[in-house]
Amino acid sequence: MHNPFNEVVGDETDDAELVRRAKNGDRDGLETLILRHQAWVYNIAVRMVFHPHDAEEVTQEVLTKVVTRLSTFQGDSKFRTWLYRITANHVLNMKRRGGETQPQTFSTYAAAINSTPDLDLPDPSSVPVDIPLLVEEAKIACTAGMLLCLDRRQRLIFTLGEVFGVTDTVGSEVMEMSADNFRQCLARARHDLYQFMNNQCGLVNANNPCRCRKKTKGFIEDGHVDPQHMLFAAAHVKRIHEVAADTVHEIDDVTERSYAAIYRDHPFLDPSEQVQWLRRVLDRPDVRTTLHLN
Incomplete structure (x- = not known):
């Protein structure tokens, strides 16, 4: 699978060729270009708003901007940098939605988890899916929800630098900050999240009482x-960790490896009906006129 953050020159060459074709009115080239990046934008959006449905809306908003502004892209920067700057600016400034509508702090999140009673797992005959899958859903939902305790900039930097493993060079280009500043912001986000999980989560610290299996029925x-x-x-x-294998890096701090592995084991989700949505956008008269699509 194409990974836009792995800094392989060939991938940038492919993007540049697809941009050239798209700006010359090649609809297939434009469609291929957007689909190369759509799932990555979507997975950033999921970690910003939590709910996949809301993340699909965010993804469509971002990629509509990309498509309608493509004629302004002059190639002064890498296409990846241009596209993900649009993504970053959008998710940092968009209206609150999804999991953001009820702002969380680490204190309120801990209180919510602690108020959920420890219960036995549901009777397997009472649910339509296997119990291990339910426990996995509870684990992912809980740990993904923890990201909402970070402010938006921290959350985005953490997603880029920790979850997707981008280098500080790439991260700084996308976030339009210095590499040193990107590293410092990522370090603060790592520290805040790790401190919370080390004090709360049994996945990170075996001395903590919170266990996914105990909380599943309560959730x-x-x-x-x-x-x-x-x-x-x-x-x-x-x-x-599979789709971003070229960018995910090992953490030197042994104490933080366990929590990082949790997030790298999160699913890389595909937005539903992505091709159908894109084709509807490309059929819009304003888009066809702007890009002179064939």
Whole structure:
């Protein structure tokens, strides 16, 4: 799978050729160009707003901007840098939605988890999916929700630098800051999240009482996990560490490796009906006129 953050020159050459074709009115070239990046924009959006449906809306908003502004791209920077700057600016300035509508701090998040009772797992005959999959859904939902305790800039930098493993050079280009500043912001986000998980989460610190299996039924009863409509877990799914294998780097600090591995084992999700949505955008008269599409 194409990874836009791996800094391989060939990938940039492919983007440049597709941009050239798209700006010359080649609809297939434009469609291929957008689909190369769509899932990555979507997975950034998921970590910004939590709910996949809201993330699809964010992705469509971002890529509509990319498509309608493509004629202004002059090649002064890498296409990747241009596209993900648009993405970054959009998610940093968009209206609150999804999981952001009820702002969280680490203190309020801990209180919510601690108030969820420890219960036995549901009766397997009472739910439509395997119990291990339900526990996985609870784990991913809980740890993904923790990201909402970071402010937007921290959350985005953490997603780029920790989850996707981009270098500080690439991260600084996307965020329009110095490499030193990107490293410092990433270090603060890592520290804040790790401190919380080390004090709260049994996945990171075995001395903590919180366990995904104990909280799964409580999360179901509180509506955070829906066995009929799971948001994250699936029997067969790509993982971040698989699709971003070229960019995910080992962490030197042994104490932080366990929490980093949790996020790199999160699913890499595909937006639904991505091709159909894109084709509807490309059929818009204003887009066809702007890009002189064939």
